Amino acid sequence: LLGGIEGGGTRFNCAIGPSPDEIWARNSFPTTAPEETFARVVEFFKEGEAEYGALSAIGVASFGPVDLQQQSGYYGHITTTPKPHWRYTDVVGHLKRMWDIPVAFDTDVNGAARGEGAFGAARGLDNFVYVTVGTGIGAGIVAHGRPLNGAMHPEVGHMRLPRAAEDLHFPGCCQYHGDCLEGLASGPAIEARWGQKGETLPADHPAWTMQAEYLSMLCMNLTLCYAPERIILGGGVMARRQLLPMIRERFAALMNGYTELSAVSPQDYIVPPSLGERSGEVGALVAAERLAG
Amino acid sequence: LLGGIEGGGTRFNCAIGPSPDEIWARNSFPTTAPEETFARVVEFFKEGEAEYGALSAIGVASFGPVDLQQQSGYYGHITTTPKPHWRYTDVVGHLKRMWDIPVAFDTDVNGAARGEGAFGAARGLDNFVYVTVGTGIGAGIVAHGRPLNGAMHPEVGHMRLPRAAEDLHFPGCCQYHGDCLEGLASGPAIEARWGQKGETLPADHPAWTMQAEYLSMLCMNLTLCYAPERIILGGGVMARRQLLPMIRERFAALMNGYTELSAVSPQDYIVPPSLGERSGEVGALVAAERLAG
Ligand SMILES: Nc1ncnc2c1ncn2[C@@H]1O[C@H](COP(=O)(O)OP(=O)(O)O)[C@@H](O)[C@H]1O
Ligand SMILES: Nc1ncnc2c1ncn2[C@@H]1O[C@H](COP(=O)(O)OP(=O)(O)O)[C@@H](O)[C@H]1O
Ligand SMILES: [Zn+2]
Ligand SMILES: [Zn+2]
Structure with a gap:
């Protein structure tokens, strides 16, 4: 048992x-x-x-x-x-x-990565990434069938990424780095920038384009770093279902045909968790x- | 034989x-x-x-x-x-x-990573990164003692990073992404931005502070992605020896005490290749x- x-x-x-x-x-x-x-x-x-x-x-x-x-x-x-x-x-x-x-x-x-790998959206894959976008941004990276754990475990949520063109003044809310990814695109960052929680923002709010910009850049960097077979995006912020197609579209534009990846359709590459x-x-x-x- | x-x-x-x-x-x-x-x-x-x-x-x-x-x-x-x-x-x-x-x-x-791992600067380590900064920017990532190879091998040289504060106009020279890291900080990027090859730029040229900014952000993202025990920086541009201490210093400032890594001294963490x-x-x-x- x-x-x-x-x-x-x-x-x-x-x-x-x-x-x-x-x-x-x-x-x-x-x-x-x-x-x-x-x-x-x-x-x-x-x-x-x-x-x-x-x-x-x-x-x-x-x-x-x-x-x-x-x-x-x-x-x-x-x-x-x-x-x-x-x-x-x-x-x-x-x-x-x-x-x-x-x-x-x-x-x-x-x-979560292990669960999705064994019975969920990454079943049968040896190389994939599970990302949560919630109170924080974190990822479980499975390489050669095993979650990566080095001197410290990966903390890709704190990566540095370029600022979105319309986001030049928000200082970011990471207590260590200010405007790292988590400081710019986590649930609390959405709340700090726009003055209300993501749950309450309307569907046509500019927050979502900006969110898609940051998360597609994350997917790009994860792709370049880990060459995963799939990226699973979970967590509270991803409950906003309109984000996923926006991220896929922007990701394809950013990659601009670089690497064989272009052969994989974004629908099969950036996916929601299937175990919820x-x-x-x-x-x-x-x-x-x-x-x- | x-x-x-x-x-x-x-x-x-x-x-x-x-x-x-x-x-x-x-x-x-x-x-x-x-x-x-x-x-x-x-x-x-x-x-x-x-x-x-x-x-x-x-x-x-x-x-x-x-x-x-x-x-x-x-x-x-x-x-x-x-x-x-x-x-x-x-x-x-x-x-x-x-x-x-x-x-x-x-x-x-x-x-190069395998060589440095077996007999060079990463001897005895199971998790480390070898980066070349030359005509392109590329990296060999060793995790659990094996170079990472997924659906495609890692291409961290094309990561997205924030622009340096003094570098807002150079469009970058990557044929796929414009201002990805390689487009901003490779040898050809230095030449395209400043109009002369890195070899010929004087030691007090602003190119080096900018170069250190980009390469320290690379080291930060690599640290967050792979949690390596060491990062080896090689390639033609790193022949400019003044860069290494500048990168170490800026890296420490960017990390700002995040993670146990702060325990490792930057001198032992970001190093040149020892097999040259x-x-x-x-x-x-x-x-x-x-x-x-
Ligand atoms: N529908 C939604 N749209 C946008 N953001 C949401 C939504 N639902 C929850 N969030 C945000 O997700 C965050 C919580 O993430 P969650 O993954 O549920 O928890 P945790 O990360 O703490 O485990 C909060 O910041 C919340 O504002
Ligand atoms: N001392 C130097 N300072 C700065 N850049 C240099 C120096 N020496 C070589 N380079 C640059 O490094 C690049 C070549 O890198 P190298 O690693 O030698 O070759 P490759 O990447 O083609 O294998 C060229 O763009 C060159 O201008
Ligand atoms: Zn941070
Ligand atoms: Zn590029």
Whole structure:
């Protein structure tokens, strides 16, 4: 039996089942203080064990920044997050104290990428990117079938990109870099620039052309950096469905026929997640399954 | 016995030896027409075989674009190059017609990365980037110990980056994208913007601050994309040694303390190649050695 946890900044989603595509029980808890949140997670899995039998591995896809280096003293922790109470929280430790079984630990976006790769929009692909455009902008990069994790995991959300022609004065809202991509095109950037949340902006608002400009440049840089077979765009901002076709169109114009990629149609190349909200928890189960052997 | 070929747009460098760090003979030929160039390459290796014994594998690190997909009809070819005579040249085929032995084929920058990884500035590292800033800007990306090759190999030289504050009018010289990185910061871009080659510009020319701005943003984006343990900057433009310290300094300012990377000193993080001109041919021998078993 496998346990999967998608630990988000807003909610923790938990699932239990014999395999990632067969979930027997799910539940979701608000992300409050770590002790309280983990108490509910533990309770969910203990009840599941009482009903279905012992867990053999748990996978976690966590909000970050997280420490993924096995040899580090903070491995398995959420580290320098600004989120109250969560700084240097030992996620893996919390679980290991309750269960003497393997615990897989990864970023939320790597989890989502793993889920989409195993059962979703990137099924069968060895090289692809999962991007979330929400409170932050982040990506899980799968290369040669494995999520990339180097000295630190990739943080493409903070890339430098050219300013859109109509966006020369907004200073950007990244606390580190000001006008990096996240500072210009995340949900909070939309709100800071236009004075209202993306959800409430009308369909003909200039925000969307600008958003498409930045996200198509992101797709261009991701294409040039990773040569992926597909880019999946998820997250709250992408709920605005008019964005996707605008991004595809602008992306094709920016690439201007460069590389064989032009052979792939943008419809098959830049796509929405097919597991929707569940990519992360499915990915956590996939990671658990690998550890369970 | 191993053969290594670095096929550049200007010269072909060939080496022969029992291992990549023991080269018994080398020679270099101008890149003229394919038939002529390959005739000289073949002659060099045939003479080497007469003297030292039969080759067991050959590695090639080639200028591009190249087709690296084994299942493609153009595998082993230089494809859509603007270089006269070289469009759709079957490099691997030329060699296979002469030798019935394994031939490894990769990009020039992957070759250089492999060489630096095995015996140079990235020795012992599993995740690093080799960048050349010359006639073009290209990079070999090593992740989990292997050069990245997706649907097409990475082309980070064409990334979009913000304009330097003092560089608002130069249109850029990339034939596909105008003001992508290569269009703004390659050797030919320097020449097009300032009206003279980089070699001839004085040390206090504003070109160098601008150059450092673009290349430090490249290092930032590469850092965010790949989380490498080291970035090696090579190529003709980097022969201008004053650039490296300027890039390191600006890079640190741009990153602004983001990520654990701040722990690595810029001197150990952004470095010159240590094999100099020979990274590519050493890398070709490393690839040959892997195939030789
Ligand atoms: N329909 C929408 N259009 C544009 N932006 C939206 C929409 N729905 C949510 N958002 C924005 O997405 C962000 C939340 O992203 P989400 O992916 O749901 O959460 P998180 O990134 O925190 O996990 C918020 O900034 C919100 O304003
Ligand atoms: N000392 C130098 N300073 C600045 N630019 C230089 C210098 N030396 C060579 N270059 C530029 O580097 C480019 C050639 O790069 P190189 O790496 O030698 O060749 P290639 O990229 O064709 O393999 C030319 O555009 C040249 O003007
Ligand atoms: Zn940022
Ligand atoms: Zn370009």
